[in-house]
Amino acid sequence: AQSVTQLGSHVSVSEGALVLLRxxxxxxxxxxxxxxxxxxxxxxxLLLKYTTGATLVKGINGFEAEFKKSETSxxxxxxxxxxxxxxxxxxAVRSHYGGATNKLIFGTGTLLAVQP
Amino acid sequence: GAGVxxxxxxxxxxxxxxxxxxxxxxxxxTALYWYRQSLGQGPEFLIYFQGTGAADDSGLPNDRFFAVRxxxxxxxLKIQRTERGDSAVYLCxxxxxxxxxxxxxxxxxxxxxxxx
Numbered sequence: 001a002q003s004v005t006q007l008g009s010h011v012s013v014s015e016g017a018l019v020l021l022r023x024x025x026x027x028x029x030x031x032x033x034x035x036x037x038x039x040x041x042x043x044x045x046l047l048l049k050y051t052t053g054a055t056l057v058k059g060i061n062g063f064e065a066e067f068k069k070s071e072t073s074x075x076x077x078x079x080x081x082x083x084x085x086x087x088x089x090x091x092a093v094r095s096h097y098g099g100a101t102n103k104l105i106f107g108t109g110t111l112l113a114v115q116p
Numbered sequence: 117g118a119g120v121x122x123x124x125x126x127x128x129x130x131x132x133x134x135x136x137x138x139x140x141x142x143x144x145x146t147a148l149y150w151y152r153q154s155l156g157q158g159p160e161f162l163i164y165f166q167g168t169g170a171a172d173d174s175g176l177p178n179d180r181f182f183a184v185r186x187x188x189x190x191x192x193l194k195i196q197r198t199e200r201g202d203s204a205v206y207l208c209x210x211x212x213x214x215x216x217x218x219x220x221x222x223x224x225x226x227x228x229x230x231x232x
Contacts, residue, residue, distance in 0.1 A: 004158075032218050043120070043207065043223035044159070051218035090158050094218075102147065102211070103172060104221060106158030 002027045002093050006107035014115050019063075019078040021110045023091035026072065033074040034092040034104065035065055044090065050074065061085070086114045118142075120224035122208050128230045129198055137193040137227045141210030148191050149221060150183055151207040159207055165191060166213060198231045205229070 007022040025031055032051050036044040048059025055067040065076045074091060088111045092104040121140045129135050141148050146167055151159035161175040165185045176182075180198075185191040195202055205228050209221040 009156075036223075041225070043225045044209075045223070046220055049218065049220065092158075102219065102221075103149065103161040103164055103175070104151075104159070105161070108156070108158050 002031065002105050004091050004093050004105055004107035006089075006091050006110050008110055009108065010111050010113070012113040012115060013081045015083055016080050019076070019081045019085065019112065021076040021089050021091075021112065023065075023074045023076065023107060024072050025074060025091075025093045027093060032094045033065075033067060034094070035059065035063070035074075035076050036090045036092060036106075038088045038090065038109075040087075047076070047089075081112075081114045083114050083116065086112055088112070120208055120210050120222055122206075122224040122227050124227060125225065126228045126230075128232065130232050131198060131200060133198050133231075135195050135198055135229065137195075137206050137229070139191045139193070139208030139210075139224060141189065141191070141208070142222055144212065145210035145222075146188065146213045147211045147219065147221075148185060149209040149211075150191070150193050151209065153205045153207055153226070155204075162193070162206075195229075198229075200231050203229055203231045 003026045005024045034049045035047040048057045050057045050067045058064045063078045088109045090109045091107045123138045148165040150162040153159045163183050164172040168188045180196045182194045205226040207226045209223045211219040211221045
């Protein structure tokens with residue numbers, strides 16, 4: 001069975017500071033990994049995804065994440081936080097081998113606050 | 117429309133009543149997913165359609181929940197004899213289907229269901 005753990009349900013950073021949101025996964029097969037962002041009263045928006053190839057993935061709004069198989073991690077980073085980055089962030093995993101379903105398994109989310 | 121739309125945006129009902137939630141996927145997307153997001157949690161998978169058929173309904177919590185997609189486009193999630201524990205945000209997502217698990221799922225804004 002696959003699962004995702006997001007460490008830290010709430011993270012607070014100052015504007016201009018580094019953003020680091022942690023995600024660890026469990027999967028018996030090579031995973032496909034995703035980061036989604038959810039702004040208040042809005043749907044989930046894809047930030048970035050790792051499928052195959054380069055382990056450092058760049059996404060929208062200056063975010064990036066690195067797939068580290070040895071650490072079973074896919075942490076999300078951004079060098080300099082903006083006030084507009086305040087939102088909830090979800091890490092998700094999907095089975096690499098496909099099969100009958102392409103369902104996503106989400107973590108419990110990390111709420112990012114950005115202080116002026 | 118340009119994105120996934122869901123109606124209604126909010127639904128308040130009484131315990132024991134029947135409700136229907138509607139999802140309009142992105143035009144041309146053959147894959148459609150329903151998820152449920154409870155307060156403070158990540159989305160949880162309910163059901164996945166490929167075309168008109170439910171390819172995976174393993175996430176439906178019990179037989180009070182049912183979903184249809186009769187023409188391979190719009191989908192309706194139906195909940196019978198609602199319970200207070202059904203209160204959550206119900207999210208719909210769609211994707212084009214290339215047969216690869218890396219296909220991006222695009223989410224709608226959700227329907228917030230409150231059972232009194």
